[in-house]
Amino acid sequence: MMKSFFYDTQEFPYHLSVGAVLYNDSGQIACHYFNDFSVTSKSTHSYPQESFYILMRETVEKEESLEQAVLRGIKEEFGATGEIERFIGTLVTKFPRGEMWIEKTTVYFLIKLKDFDPSKRVLDDGEKVSVVQWQPIDFLISKMEEQQKKYERTDLDESEILKRAKKFLR
16 A cells, blocks of 8 residues: 655656744754764765755655645644745655655745744654754755755755745745
8 A cells, every 4th residue: 555646766766845944933944964974975975974954855645635745744843833934846856765866846935934843853764863043044054055955955055945935034
């Protein structure tokens, strides 16, 4: 039985996710910080114990709306609740899984934080090794642009989405 229509498979290497630019009253953005994580680049070079930052991204489950998925995602990955303010666009990226490359489309929303309790994170997937951090948006834009250049991985660069979100955070 397929868990969701939106997961990639060997025969159909495409994936649909939702992403969140979750911001607090200080205008800082919630992100995952990975300090010790092996990253594979486009050239298949592996970078062990490298650090990087990403926003919350969650796969849409079967019979779940995009809005339900993003609110579930911030709760599971960050231990947060929030209010969706607007859709801010999509990114189509690629990432390696085994010997194949997956095309991933992520639909992003700008979300205002209501409550944050990291002890309520669900730690059953790749994000369990991350630390949730609140960072200034310009810091994250810069870091994500650097990550894309270093790893040649478009999925590690969400700077364009952050630039769009920045217009609404002034």
